[in-house]
Amino acid sequence: MSSTDQIITVLKLEYLFKGCSDDFIGQMAAQGRIISANKGQVLFVSHDEAAYFYIVVSGWVKLFRETLDGAQAVVDILPTGHMFGETSLFENGEYPFSAEATESMKLLAVPMGLLQQEIENNPKMALAMLSAMARYRKHQDREIEHRTLQNAPQRIGCFLLRLADQSHEGAVKIHLPYDKTLLASRLGMQPETFSRALAKLKEKTGIKVNGATIEMDSLDQLVKYSCAACSSEFPCNDLPACRKVE
Amino acid sequence: MSSTDQIITVLKLEYLFKGCSDDFIGQMAAQGRIISANKGQVLFVSHDEAAYFYIVVSGWVKLFRETLDGAQAVVDILPTGHMFGETSLFENGEYPFSAEATESMKLLAVPMGLLQQEIENNPKMALAMLSAMARYRKHQDREIEHRTLQNAPQRIGCFLLRLADQSHEGAVKIHLPYDKTLLASRLGMQPETFSRALAKLKEKTGIKVNGATIEMDSLDQLVKYSCAACSSEFPCNDLPACRKVE
DNA sequence: TCTAACATTTGACAATAGTCAAGGCAAGTT
DNA sequence: AACTTGCCTTGACTATTGTCAAATGTTAGA
Numbered sequence: 001m002s003s004t005d006q007i008i009t010v011l012k013l014e015y016l017f018k019g020c021s022d023d024f025i026g027q028m029a030a031q032g033r034i035i036s037a038n039k040g041q042v043l044f045v046s047h048d049e050a051a052y053f054y055i056v057v058s059g060w061v062k063l064f065r066e067t068l069d070g071a072q073a074v075v076d077i078l079p080t081g082h083m084f085g086e087t088s089l090f091e092n093g094e095y096p097f098s099a100e101a102t103e104s105m106k107l108l109a110v111p112m113g114l115l116q117q118e119i120e121n122n123p124k125m126a127l128a129m130l131s132a133m134a135r136y137r138k139h140q141d142r143e144i145e146h147r148t149l150q151n152a153p154q155r156i157g158c159f160l161l162r163l164a165d166q167s168h169e170g171a172v173k174i175h176l177p178y179d180k181t182l183l184a185s186r187l188g189m190q191p192e193t194f195s196r197a198l199a200k201l202k203e204k205t206g207i208k209v210n211g212a213t214i215e216m217d218s219l220d221q222l223v224k225y226s227c228a229a230c231s232s233e234f235p236c237n238d239l240p241a242c243r244k245v246e
Numbered sequence: 247m248s249s250t251d252q253i254i255t256v257l258k259l260e261y262l263f264k265g266c267s268d269d270f271i272g273q274m275a276a277q278g279r280i281i282s283a284n285k286g287q288v289l290f291v292s293h294d295e296a297a298y299f300y301i302v303v304s305g306w307v308k309l310f311r312e313t314l315d316g317a318q319a320v321v322d323i324l325p326t327g328h329m330f331g332e333t334s335l336f337e338n339g340e341y342p343f344s345a346e347a348t349e350s351m352k353l354l355a356v357p358m359g360l361l362q363q364e365i366e367n368n369p370k371m372a373l374a375m376l377s378a379m380a381r382y383r384k385h386q387d388r389e390i391e392h393r394t395l396q397n398a399p400q401r402i403g404c405f406l407l408r409l410a411d412q413s414h415e416g417a418v419k420i421h422l423p424y425d426k427t428l429l430a431s432r433l434g435m436q437p438e439t440f441s442r443a444l445a446k447l448k449e450k451t452g453i454k455v456n457g458a459t460i461e462m463d464s465l466d467q468l469v470k471y472s473c474a475a476c477s478s479e480f481p482c483n484d485l486p487a488c489r490k491v492e
Numbered sequence: 493t494c495t496a497a498c499a500t501t502t503g504a505c506a507a508t509a510g511t512c513a514a515g516g517c518a519a520g521t522t
Numbered sequence: 523a524a525c526t527t528g529c530c531t532t533g534a535c536t537a538t539t540g541t542c543a544a545a546t547g548t549t550a551g552a
Contacts, residue, residue: 046477065391065477067474067475067477068474069474071475073477074394075387075390075391090376090379090380091384097387119373119376120369123372126373126376129376131336133336133376133379134333134336135336137333137383138337140390141342143390144319144386144434145311145319147434148320148393149317151507152509179529180529180530181529188394189510190510191531192509192511192512192531193508193510195530195532196509197509199531228313231319397537397539398538426500427499435539436539437500437501438502438539438540439538439539441500441502443539
């Protein structure tokens with residue numbers, strides 16, 4: 001497979017580009033570049049001029065913001081096929097957060113101008129972008145709700161549920177997508193709190209924890225415990241930005 | 247002033263409609279209806295079919311979500327000139343939250359179809375809508391950050407700062423826009439916690455609290471105390487959805 | 493004016509989460 | 523095997539926030 005074909009495959013993973021013209025996809029493929037990043041490498045920092053948007057090719061990216069004294073708030077952690085940095089189009093051309101590779105990984109960088117042109121010239125693209133923004137907004141709204149109504153063990157349970165295959169009845173085996181310290185920050189808690197909260201979740205729901213592998217006979221207990229403190233009914237038709245795109 | 251002219255005045259308060267054609271504004275004015283709501287009146291509940299979007303004419307609207315056992319998470323509290331319910335266009339036609347009048351107030355209800363058509367037929371409108379969504383997203387992102395990094399007194403201080411006239415040096419007098427219980431829920435805390443946190447803020451920054459009126463010699467102390475736990479520098483060019491539109 | 497209905501504050505206490513320090517564990521290196 | 527490094531867990535303690543109950547203010551009506 002040629003490099004361009006590889007890039008096209010990556011582009012089509014991102015929901016926003018699913019229905020795009022071959023012409024536009026082709027342009028992005030021609031001007032896009034696959035780049036590598038090592039663990040801990042900072043791709044850009046908040047307020048950098050946003051010349052590119054990115055799509056995760058492999059690995060996970062941490063988006064975050066930082067105070068002067070170093071406290072971090074993780075905005076999101078994105079898997080393969082997810083786009084980021086594109087909202088800078090509407091934020092006076094600056095990235096609104098910093099981005100860091102959480103492991104050795106690959107990314108596709110595409111010049112922002114391409115997307116901007118397409119949105120401005122192709123009404124369908126603007127509508128698609130609107131859908132993408134709305135989807136994200138829903139995701140963020142739910143995040144705020146979770147932080148307000150769920151305690152630490154419930155948030156972990158909720159995350160596990162979104163990670164699990166919800167269509168499937170019976171026994172479930174889940175593998176945590178990235179390390180526990182990172183997951184803790186994703187859920188807005190300290191690593192120590194995560195460790196204790198997972199232990200409490202285990203005690204309350206009977207899940208079996210073995211390192212990064214979690215097993216249970218069924219999702220029922222988890223649903224009962226976590227979804228009680230959430231306004232959405234299980235299964236929440238969330239776009240799972242915590243699960244890898246197949 | 248005719249009823250239609252009144253409605254046009256209201257429509258032009260909303261940022262999204264600032265640059266719209268007189269034709270579209272006229273259509274909305276013709277099909278829009280001013281409605282009254284009493285304190286506590288529920289305008290719609292989450293998952294209702296979204297036939298109208300709304301603009302606040304006077305008073306404040308609480309947007310919230312609720313769990314089965316009655317716990318509430320306040321999504322936002324909107325003042326005069328702000329629109330809500332419009333995102334249902336991208337949420338399979340259902341409202342993603344419930345809305346309640348926090349006092350006796352007036353609202354403008356406009357059929358959703360009008361906005362939908364305009365967005366689909368007028369590329370400029372789609373772009374304006376994109377900007378509006380991006381602005382809102384920024385707002386929500388910051389909210390998550392505040393919940394993560396700021397404690398209760400700092401969140402109150404931050405809210406006061408956004409309420410204050412930041413361009414003006416020297417002594418400041420602020421009047422809380424709605425009652426403290428509601429403000430507490432807006433900031434994601436219990437009324438009791440709010441009361442104590444305000445007392446602590448007073449002690450830490452020397453602000454003078456008298457009922458709903460708050461005075462201080464300058465914003466400096468507040469900035470020092472609250473903005474230390476935030477990634478944005480003061481003054482944060484937030485769109486103040488907490489301050490009324492002039 | 494009086495009063496009922498709320499809003500706000502306060503006290504006492506419980507639950508939850510954060511902080512700091514010390515170990516344990518596992519994977520990879522020398 | 524011994525060592526290093528980073529991740530994770532645990533203990534002890536603190537800080538923050540929530541809960542429940544009671545007292546105090548406030549306000550809009552009757």
